[in-house]
Every structure is written in C-alpha cells, then in structure tokens.
Amino acid sequence: xxxxxxxxxxxxxxxxxxxxxxxxxxxxxxxxxxxxxxxxxxxxxxxxxxxxxxxxxxxxxxxxxxxxxxxxxxxxxxxxxxxxxxxxxxxxxxxxxxxxxxxxxxxxxxxxxxxxxxxxxxxxxxxxxxxxxxxxxxxxxxxxxxxxxxxxxxxxxxxxxxxxxxxxxxxxxxxxxxxx
Numbered sequence: 403x404x405x406x407x408x409x410x411x412x413x414x415x416x417x418x419x420x421x422x423x424x425x426x427x428x429x430x431x432x433x434x435x436x437x438x439x440x441x442x443x444x445x446x447x448x449x450x451x452x453x454x455x456x457x458x459x460x461x462x463x464x465x466x467x468x469x470x471x472x473x474x475x476x477x478x479x480x481x482x483x484x485x486x487x488x489x490x491x492x493x494x495x496x497x498x499x500x501x502x503x504x505x506x507x508x509x510x511x512x513x514x515x516x517x518x519x520x521x522x523x524x525x526x527x528x529x530x531x532x533x534x535x536x537x538x539x540x541x542x543x544x545x546x547x548x549x550x551x552x553x554x555x556x557x558x559x560x561x562x563x564x565x566x567x568x569x570x571x572x573x574x575x576x577x578x579x580x581x582x
Contacts, residue, residue, distance in 0.1 A: 407524045410517050417514040418534050424507045425541050431500050436556055442549040444488055449542035451481040456535035459518045463528035471522050478515035485511060
C-alpha cells in the first residue's frame with residue numbers, strides 16, 4: 403500500500419474506534435437521562451444507516467464498481483445528514499457534556515465516511531469495511547435491545563423540561579407586563 407493509503411487507513415480505523423467508544427460512553431448517559439420516543443426509534447435507524455453505508459463500501463472496494471462507489475458516497479451523505487436529525491431534541495434535553503460527546507461522534511462519523519471513500523478510490527482492502535459494518539450492526543442491535551426490550555427510562559416530555567418551563571414563565575411574565 404502506498405504511504406497515503408496507510409495514512410488514510412489509519413484515519414479510517416481511528417475514527418471507527420472513536421465512534422465506537424463514544425457510542426459505548428453514550429449508552430449510560432442515555433440511560434440516566436432517559437430517552438424520549440423519538441430517540442428510541444432514531445438511534446437504531448442511525449446505526450442501520452452506518453451499517454448500510456459500510457456494507458456498500460465493502461462491495462464498492464471489493465468490486466471497484468463506480469456505481470457502488472457513488473452509492474457509497476450517497477449513503478455517506480445521507481448518514482451524516484440523518485445523524486443530525488436529533489439535535490433539536492438534544493438541544494433541549496441533553497446536558498452540555500452529552501452534546502459535546504455527540505459533536506465528537508458526528509465529526510468522527512464524517513471522517514470515517516470520507517476516509518472510506520478515499521480507501522475505495524485507492525483500491526484498498528475491503529475487509530475493514532466489513533469490520534466497520536459488523537460493528538455498526540452490533541450497535542444497531544444493542545440500541546434495539548436497550549430501547550425496546552430492556553427499556554431505558556422514558557425522558558420527561560420536552561414541554562416539562564426546566565429550560566422550557568423557564569422560557570414559558572419568562573414569556574408569561576413579559577406578556578403580563580405588556581398588558582398592564
């Protein structure tokens with residue numbers, strides 16, 4: 403492998419490890435915070451999107467098909483966009499350290515997917531895409547198991563969160579002053 407391929411391979415592995423470790427750290431945070439109905443469904447969907455992307459990357463690297471390469475690029479972009487769908491909930495429900503952890507996860511996910519595209523272009527070994535696909539499949543089933551069978555505690559409704567209550571109280575206070 404040329405030196406640039408070694409570097410990209412290292413970046414691919416490192417970002418995959420960071421993503422996996424952050425996902426493991428995120429699970430107990432979700433347990434103690436509780437998850438709403440939206441997050442219970444969306445987290446397995448996120449893991450499935452990464453699985454589908456890595457599986458496409460595996461076949462693209464194995465076959466060197468340009469159609470599969472572009473499918474990998476499309477799935478990569480869709481996976482990154484899909485991972486941001488929960489941020490409007492995290493902004494309200496999640497503490498700052500969880501939001502920071504999610505930022506690291508989103509960044510490492512994007513680095514993983516871009517380095518994967520470069521590995522396909524460099525005609526690299528497809529085996530590592532398969533390992534990444536199996537890892538994301540593991541997290542998908544872990545999220546399904548914890549969200550639907552073990553039952554993480556439900557998060558309080560966003561309308562009952564302290565931030566929403568303070569905002570509502572301030573809004574009511576200001577509207578009363580305007581009437582007076």
